Amino acid sequence: MLRAALLVLVLAIPWPVAVLAHALDPGYLELSAMDGDRWRVTWRMPDVGGSPMPIAPRLPGNCASDDPPAPRFDGRGWSTAYVATCPGGLAGGEIRVEGLENTRTDTLVRYETRPGKAVTQRLTPGAPGFIVPKDPGRLQVFASYVSLGVTHILEGADHLLFVLALLLLVRDPRRLLLAVTAFTLAHSITLVAATLGWLALPSAPVEVVIALSIVFLAHELALPPERRDPVAERFPALVAFGFGLIHGLGFAGALRDIGLPPDDIPMALLAFNLGVELGQLLFIAAILAVGAAFRRIFVFPRRASAVAAYAIGTIAAFWCIARLDAMFL
Structure with a gap:
């Protein structure tokens, strides 16, 4: 899995530049x-x-x-x-x-x-x-919002990078499953709450905190296990849940831009959330599959995890600075 992550990061280094060079908003x-x-x-x-x-x-x-x-x-x-x-x-x-x-x-x-x-x-x-x-029909509306959810998560480089860092940080399969489930539950809660107007926060600081959440995971990944934050090391699901609440606000911002059908709001919310989860699972499955394939081809040095951590942290820090700069323009 680590080898696959390194390959993904090599391909991902141009992301920050691409964000400036091309219009990514739909x-x-x-x-x-x-x-x-x-x-x-x-x-x-x-x-x-x-x-x-x-x-x-x-x-x-x-x-x-x-x-x-x-x-x-x-x-x-x-x-x-x-x-x-x-x-x-x-x-x-x-x-x-x-x-x-x-x-x-x-x-x-x-x-x-x-x-x-x-x-x-x-x-x-x-x-x-x-x-x-x-x-x-209702089925068409449902399928439309599932597709929009899948598209949003797969085009959301920051959300995917957070999931990638989580995959690298939590190596035990059982604890990883709990962490991913906690992340899913948390962002589902805030997605629904923010979309329905029960929770309102400005989008700019939310985007900054999302980038900071990736920096935090990259910092932990760069440290030896014995020097990592005790909470992050022993209870990764708790950390994933906390940051998932913030990521859910980011998903909600996208859904507010899309809009909800007034007479099918619960169904559209459910469909969009299912689409986000489906896209997230597709990404995780792709990382695991590529990792299994590359284990048979390449041999990486022992410090490969540090390389991955610094690559993730560099990209996330760039996003954080760019988003802070945009807040005060």
């Missing part, structure tokens, strides 16, 4: 049903070098609207809003994001077939459009 398109055949369209594009990413929504052919206002920068992306008239509704028409196929980002589309009946769809460079179904 685009966002929302169509909110108004009266009659009118929809309020909210369109948000990622920022690329101080300009909007060159992508644009294309609504079904029966929709018409005036030219949208020029987008405004909101600190992270470029947003505009306008009203579109779609006689006969959206069903059966294609919603597409032009230019998405030339990027490396996704776009989340949240549309209402009628007031209060919202569905979320994820568009990718490989699938930049979709046909609006006539009557989205």
Whole structure:
């Protein structure tokens, strides 16, 4: 497993640079049903070098609207809003994001077939459009939010790096299982609480603490077992639970950006959380599988764990400094 981790870290070193060089935030398109055949369209594009990413929504052919206002920068992306008239509704028409196929980002589309009946769809460079179904069923809504949960965790480099550090720090299978379960339980609690509005914290300091949680695990991993924090060494599940509460707030921030269908909130919450867990399990399984394969090929030095710890800590410290800097800009 350690060998697999080192391979992952070698591939991960460019992450901090990539965060600065490319827009990693998804685009966002929302169509909110108004009266009659009118929809309020909210369109948000990622920022690329101080300009909007060159992508644009294309609504079904029966929709018409005036030219949208020029987008405004909101600190992270470029947003505009306008009203579109779609006689006969959206069903059966294609919603597409032009230019998405030339990027490396996704776009989340949240549309209402009628007031209060919202569905979320994820568009990718490989699938930049979709046909609006006539009557989205509960199963489709469920599958959509499971997919969004899987995508969010697998694209969340900080959450995955925390799980990777946990895998390296806790070598006993039973204690590792308890720690991963505690992490899952904790972030599920705060995900639900924050999404439903029971708990509210600013996202910027939460992101800083998430990076600090990875720094903490990297520091512990760099130390010999006898010098590690007694709580972290003897009760890793307790540490994982504490930091999992913070990571759950990060997941909730993403889910708030996506939005929840007003008449299917419990189901969408459950589906998104299941998607996050599924993505996390897929990542752990991939690490274990790659580790088993590389044990037959490579021989690593005894201090390999220290190398892994410093690599993880360096990446996390970079994120922490960058996020602190962004807080005070």
